[in-house]
Amino acid sequence: MKQETTEEDARKFLDLWEENLSRLARDDIEQPNTEKKPAK
Amino acid sequence: MTRQKQRIGNPSPLIFHLGTTIAAYHAALIAGSSSDLANFQWHSSLTHAAPTAPINRDALIHEVENRLRQVTSGLELWQNHPHHRTLTEPPVVWQAGASRLLDYGEKTHAPPVLVIPSLVNKAYILDLSEQKSLLRDLNAMGLRPFLLDWGAPQAAEQKFDLAAYIQFRALPALAEINRITGRPAGLLGYCMGGTIAAAIAQLSPDINALVTIGAPWDFSRATGTRLMMQKSGALNDGRDLRTALTNLSTTFGAVPISFIQHLFASINPIQFATKFQRFSKMDMTSEAAKTFVRIEDWLADGIALSGPAAIDLFLHWHVQNSIASGNWQVNGITIDAAKIGVPSLNICGRKDTIAPDHSTLALPDRNHNARIIRPNMGHVGMIIGTNAKKEVTEPLGSFLLEHA
Numbered sequence: 539m540k541q542e543t544t545e546e547d548a549r550k551f552l553d554l555w556e557e558n559l560s561r562l563a564r565d566d567i568e569q570p571n572t573e574k575k576p577a578k
Numbered sequence: 579m580t581r582q583k584q585r586i587g588n589p590s591p592l593i594f595h596l597g598t599t600i601a602a603y604h605a606a607l608i609a610g611s612s613s614d615l616a617n618f619q620w621h622s623s624l625t626h627a628a629p630t631a632p633i634n635r636d637a638l639i640h641e642v643e644n645r646l647r648q649v650t651s652g653l654e655l656w657q658n659h660p661h662h663r664t665l666t667e668p669p670v671v672w673q674a675g676a677s678r679l680l681d682y683g684e685k686t687h688a689p690p691v692l693v694i695p696s697l698v699n700k701a702y703i704l705d706l707s708e709q710k711s712l713l714r715d716l717n718a719m720g721l722r723p724f725l726l727d728w729g730a731p732q733a734a735e736q737k738f739d740l741a742a743y744i745q746f747r748a749l750p751a752l753a754e755i756n757r758i759t760g761r762p763a764g765l766l767g768y769c770m771g772g773t774i775a776a777a778i779a780q781l782s783p784d785i786n787a788l789v790t791i792g793a794p795w796d797f798s799r800a801t802g803t804r805l806m807m808q809k810s811g812a813l814n815d816g817r818d819l820r821t822a823l824t825n826l827s828t829t830f831g832a833v834p835i836s837f838i839q840h841l842f843a844s845i846n847p848i849q850f851a852t853k854f855q856r857f858s859k860m861d862m863t864s865e866a867a868k869t870f871v872r873i874e875d876w877l878a879d880g881i882a883l884s885g886p887a888a889i890d891l892f893l894h895w896h897v898q899n900s901i902a903s904g905n906w907q908v909n910g911i912t913i914d915a916a917k918i919g920v921p922s923l924n925i926c927g928r929k930d931t932i933a934p935d936h937s938t939l940a941l942p943d944r945n946h947n948a949r950i951i952r953p954n955m956g957h958v959g960m961i962i963g964t965n966a967k968k969e970v971t972e973p974l975g976s977f978l979l980e981h982a
Contacts, residue, residue: 547629548610548637552645554627555606559848561621564931565801 585657588878590836594843595850599649602848603642611635645855652854661868663875665705672754676729677747679754682713683722689982690722690755691764692785694748694771694778697740697887698838700879701727703961704768706872709865710962712971716766719975721982722759723766726751731832731884739886740774741908748778752785762786764978767793768961769933770891772924773901776941777913779920787981788922789974792957794933795915796902796940797895803844811897819893827885835880841892845931873958902940915944922948923977925960925970932957949977 589595609618610633620628672679682705683690693713695701704725705711713723726748731738738746755763764787767775772793779788800808811819826833843850853870860867883891894900906913922945926938935952942948953960953969960970 544634544637545641547633548641551610551629551633551638552603552606552641554624554629555610556602556848556852558621558624559602560846560852561623562619563803563844563846563848565621565805 585875585878588657589850589874590839590878590880591843594840594847598843598847599646599851602851603646607635607638607642610638645851648855648858649851652856652858655858655862656854656871656874659862659867659871661871663702663707663872665702665707665711671724671758672751674747674750675734676732677735677751678727678729679751680725680727681722682717682725684717686722688717688720688722689764689979690724690759690761691716691766691978692748692752692755692775693723693725694765694767694775695726695728696769696771697728697743697891698835698881698883699769700876700881701725703876703958706876706962707869710869710872710966712961712966715967715971716975716978719972719979721764721975721978724751724755724763726771728881730881731887735884736827736831737886738884740890743887744774744777744781744908748774749782752778752782756784764982765789766974766978767791769793769957773895773941776915776918776922776945777906777908779918779922780913780915781908781911785920787920787978788918789925789977790922790938790941791925791960791970791974792927792930792933792938793924793941794895794937795944796937797897797899798902799934799936800896803847807841807844808897811893816893816897819897820889823888823892824885827888830882832882832884833888835882838883838888839877839880842932869962873962902944915941915948916946918945918947920947921977921981923951923974924948925951925953925974927955927957927960928952929954929956929959 609615613632615632616628616630668680668682670678671681693704695704705713713725716723728747752763762784765775765779765785766789768791772790773795775788775790776793779785823833826837857870894906900906901913904912904914924938924942926935928935930938942950951973955963960966
């Protein structure tokens, strides 16, 4: 059981690490909605 | 066989992709097993999720090995995949230098549309397969699309800047459409082809409507690695970047595609690893896997850019923000979206990382004749994504028919 948790922790950490690198590279902070004209 | 060989060594620049992948997971090993984990650089939106205790080092090494194996497995599966795009081209109705005009209109009396793609990726993303073809879908809706395929710069285009491409390629192509059909055309541009289309919409009286998809306009709000590249390009008043691009194009005849692909890859360096991991787990006979193969083939099949056009794109547009600043001129006329006189529709993807919506929305913001659609899609997804036909192609086709 402990072994499974350890592996799951490693997977979750690497998922987070990949997402972190992606966001750092793009600095992907949610932008406010700047729409001024209505969509068709 | 020849085409399979072309995948070996791709995606370009492969050494950059592999090196970045190894560096990224090596850093993860160091960070993950550190007792100081929370103090590594986390994006502000993820600091709350950062683990507070070190991860078991053996488990981490095991999982990193798994992921690296998946990356190389996915890469080899793509390189050796038997699927290839097989669509045949429609008739070429006009040609100048390396550029060609392809007639996608079986319905010859249908309203014509000049379709302008990017200069740095091949035009066939707009006609990727029978099931995913913006051009064939528009034809089925009752339009006659003419695709301007810029082609790779040859001797005739080596000195072309973007204004010359407009003056000596796009405008003559438009004139040819007017001659063939005897009527004004709609204009549809994708990516930087959309930015070019907007300039043409201001310059030419021979069009009736403008549609852009993912067309960048304002480069003042760059973030992340894109901001870093912008700042390095601005050093020494841009002279170093201008010299580098000039030297590259002098040496190779044009700025090589590997240079341009390196810039694209820098926008999200970990994307190579994550997408080939995903691919390695797909059923290789599935339609999703074939679509992945077609898109990767297209991404790997970019076009070199003439030196002056590269200086326009990377220095004048990206670094100096010449378009939004009112400093981009074509035929001696300053390009200004406020002077576009035809009905316009601008499609700005909410998930577009190549042309982010804070850049693309600046075009309709300045153009008082503009309508906006904001699909929840990325740059390529707007063309070939699952919902692209319903949320992008059909609305823009209806718009062009309405104003034909």
